[in-house]
Amino acid sequence: MARMKFLCDAERCIECNSCVTACKNEHEVPWGVNRRRVVTINDGVPGERSMSVACMHCSDAPCIAVCPTNVIYQTEEGVVLHDKDGCIGCGYCFYACPFGAPQFPNGPAAFGARGKMDKCTFCAGGPEENGSQAELEKYGRNRLAEGKLPLCAEMCSTKALLGGDATEISDIFRDRVLRRGKGVEAWGWMTAYGKDKEEAK
Amino acid sequence: MKARIHSLALAGVVTLAAAMLAGCGERPQVGKLEQGKYAGKADTRPWEGGTFKGDKGAWEQAERNRVRAQNEYKRVE
Amino acid sequence: MLTRKSTQATGAARQLRSSAARHFGQTMDRRTFLKRSGLGVGAGALAAQLPYNLIGSADAASPEAAGAAGAAGDTSVRRTVCSHCSVGCAIDAVVKNGVWIRQEPVFDSPINLGAHCAKGASIREHGHGEHRLKYPMKLVDGKYQKITWEQALQEVGDRLLKIREESGPDAVYWIGSSKHSNEQSYLLRKFVSFFGTNNMDHQARICHSTTVAGVANTWGYGAMTNSYNDMQNAKAMLFIGSNAAEAHPVSLLHILHAKENGSKMIVVDPRFTRTAAKADYYVRIRSGTDIPFIWGMLYHIFKNGWEDKEYIRQRVYGLDKVREEVAKWTPDKVQEVTGIAEEQVLKVAETLAKNRPSTVVWCMGQTQHTVGNANVRAMCILQLVLGNVGVSGGGTNIFRGHDNVQGATDVGPNPDSLPGYYGLAAGSWKHWCRVWGVDYEWVKARYKSEDLMTKSGITVSRWIDGVLENPELIDQPGGNLRAVVYWGHAPNSQTRGAEMVEAMKKLDTLVVIDPYPSATAGMAAMVRKDGVYLLPACTQFETSGSVTASNRSLQWREKVIEPLFESKPDHTIMYAFAKKFGFADELVKNIKLVKDKQGWDEPETEDILREINRGTFTIGYSGQSPERLKLHMQNMATFDVKTLRANGGPCDGEYFGLPWPCYGTPELKHPGTPNLYDTSKHVMEGGGNFRANFGVERDGVSLLAEEGSASKGAELQMGYPEFDDVLLKKLGWWDELTDAEKAAAEGRNWKTDLSGGIIRVTMKNHGMHPFGNAKARALVWNFPDPVPLHREPIYSPRPDLIEKYPTHDDKMKFWRLPTLYKSLQDKVKDISKEYPLIMTSGRLVEYEGGGEETRSNPWLAELQQEMFAEVNPKDANDAGFRNGDYIWVESPTKAKLKVRAQVTQRVAPGTVFLPFHFSGWWQGKDMLEFYPEGAAPIVRGEAVNTATTYGYDSVTMMQETKTTLCRVSKA
């Protein structure tokens, strides 16, 4: 069974923001909402590294745990989604999320209605009919249902950002790490993969 | 199909909820309903409907191909 | 339940704190900084006015869609190519009911493997174009008003004809575009020739003109020798004056792949760029001192005997003179001038020498200097000494800028040459007249005189002087320019902006033909009341045509959507003006016309390419027929990523995009040339050698390659001159031509034989190179500095060095204009006392060129909302401002830029860096009111070139942008 994950390879990420605009493009995300962001540390000095961050689709997701209306759920593939119709825009998930993924737009139309939470969907839409207009307007495209993967990862300029089945992308990543001869440095690896994965290594 | 489930009341009564949904012809819900938390609308699985018409194997193969495309070593060497 | 949740929330809160620290605590990066400082302006003001562009509404808005909404049957996928840089990333555009609804990665493309940067990933916005110029407009009483196309063509045509009548055709200046397709650039060269002038140019002048001239004069062709892909074979890579991570992001896919496999990556730059952040080794250099650094490396290479002696003997001419100059650059001198310590120079030299093949990459950091042509030749010499040219994994990988700047340089509106670098001599004109099917005498009569027909025109970097200079000093009868046509070019990319508005004011007529009204519209309306016309051109996604990537590969763009609003493709507009000017029939003698949806005549792009094929033998643009290119676009998956060669399939053995030179006729089936001058391959398999373009001997020394050095399988394994009918007869090969070929080849050489017969016999039958086999020239005797010499920039921060390394002497007639060097340098010698900081400029990943197009795209604009300057903490403290403050950056021209300070170590003390993509502010004031309504870009800011100073390359008139001076103060 596929277990969907993102992984950003900091040795490759060049802070080009392709992942950010690909997401905007695919889901028509309005100005002010960023489902994905690129964070840079040591900006402008040796040791500068960038990572692209969105929702990590946590195995044991804090956002699900704290949601008072219980409208956040995890699919069989491990994608964390939520039902905007039941979202009350309280912001609990934002506080709980270690990555600051949930966003609360205040614009007027579809995405922003009553400040409902919006976040990365792993390009898997939401609880509406796959590929329907309703799904598109509330959650964006459903690429998983088209047999594709998140556009941010698919369009990453250097293939730094990987998205897909956890075992497969970690194989890709591990292969690179071996070539470079360094240890696992992927940012967020621990948080996203949890303890068991770490022990398994 | 997508009738909204006002299911705060149902939360925690998962088996019952699933049974009821099946009863009204709803698609089975996806996700960890067995934890007894999710109270939102039902969702379909990615391979259900449109593109894959329920063929999970085909969907998984498609996804594998897309992961491969993220690995340039597959093409370069 | 609540208790349980709150426990979890506490846990989460703890996580939040720690992760927040990880995210933002350690530093404030550029983007965070801008977001925070600019949010008030950006999000607040814009959220309300921005459309969500929801596909649903776009569908509904399109008339065709009205009845068909929801139907999936009419969705199609068109393959096109990103128009934002020379990497040439392929895009699959999904179109439904005529609306561009999605874009998908093209994993099959051997160039980008589906990858994009921020610009490519948001390219679909072109299908919305909310901020575009929607219909023709005219400046009336200081405001832009809508007019019809008819009126626009009529009035603009009348005005230009009147000027032509009164002052001669040379009084109109045409600025073409590196964003035009090959077909459009080619047609524009022809169009302006028929108007009767060589006063035309495009972005290449201010981008890589020094490269093209310097590199072509060294070994034959002025282009990137290898490819992005081939860098995977490099064992070491030196980037100098190139910030590829921001300027050519997808190239990093290949570069980081190489690095992962052990290639050493070195960056030499005044600024710690994002490319530097990825490098194994970074060296900080003083801006404008590349030659001393390169000579410093050669000093160590020669000292240690690391040069490739056999290669030099066989393939390099004139290196002794270089050795003499290099010997002067002892490590202490190098350090004095460049600021780089000996061990660093040695380490870079050693890395390149001991990890061969090694490659070098340069961009604007080398080219945009008064010594640009010498900088790039020094780089070529470095690679020749190491034996790295004509080798896979080596070469000079010169990353070009715009998507089609290579193509426009090759076949487009250049003031000094007809398409294919044929030059402007009478013989060249006659060659092209035969291709065009027009009478040479007719074209000659279109010009004011034969002299003006064969004399290079004014360059785009200097058009303002063409307007402002004393007419007596301009080397063209009739004197000043009176009209300028900006046909796809940003004004804020040329230096001396403060003087540019003066020039705009003085013009009789200013015409802008562009998808975006561009900064030209705003600047002109700021100083004029009338005489300005804006005509909407469409983008490359609304037409079809070929585009040449930096690696010389041609790709064919399918038309994605119909032109939006009232816009038209550039070649359609050219034809419409040709009708008005009275040379429509001549312009399209061999080109089919098709009617577009509104009944306009559109010259067919396929036919234009076929005409390019028929004439452009010099650089091998002759084999890339539209049919072959389209076949490549459809079979991308069959091409190998490392070699670009198709392995089986319908394009078997060919290189992707038939990288030029692709010699002979399409029927010859030349596969294209992946790496130039590569003797390890047969000429019919993309092999080659250095070009014999500079005679066969000089001062008694042969210029031809030595015995034993020739391309694989060549019948003569030695140097030989270029082929013509006489040589063919001498060798007894003449009878291998068919009768028809003989008729065409008689009295001609391989470049002018329209049958392609000479090329066929030479290459196919004898494995020889039609352009001969010579040595590369380390000594370019026809340039002002045959051996590259260090010369301090005109505005130098080091007055103490000016005496030792002075600039050139002034020139009186240089590209028709007097040009200052020494007299100006002497005048401003001590100006660094008042303006102590080096001012330099560069690229941001989100924007392209002048930036108007990309700053109009909300998905990009959101990411960079304000113009800024990078200043070192020391200089900021000295000047008394902090990160995020507004500051004034003032240059010796007295122009002042109001920008946000970003205080960062990215630049060294003494250097100020400004990105060059902004426009729409003028010395502290927002120019919004001067733009046509609704067509101003979302993000506006101060243009760095408003403040840049005087200074031009001594060969090509490249502008100096990378080293000038400024001072900073709190605003």
Ligand code: SF4
């Ligand atoms: S990253 Fe944040 S929003 Fe995403 S699953 Fe984890 S806690 Fe939830």
Ligand code: SF4
């Ligand atoms: S697209 Fe890739 S390289 Fe660019 S910022 Fe995103 S993760 Fe980094």
Ligand code: SF4
């Ligand atoms: S701008 Fe260049 S690197 Fe970016 S997507 Fe376009 S072609 Fe590729």
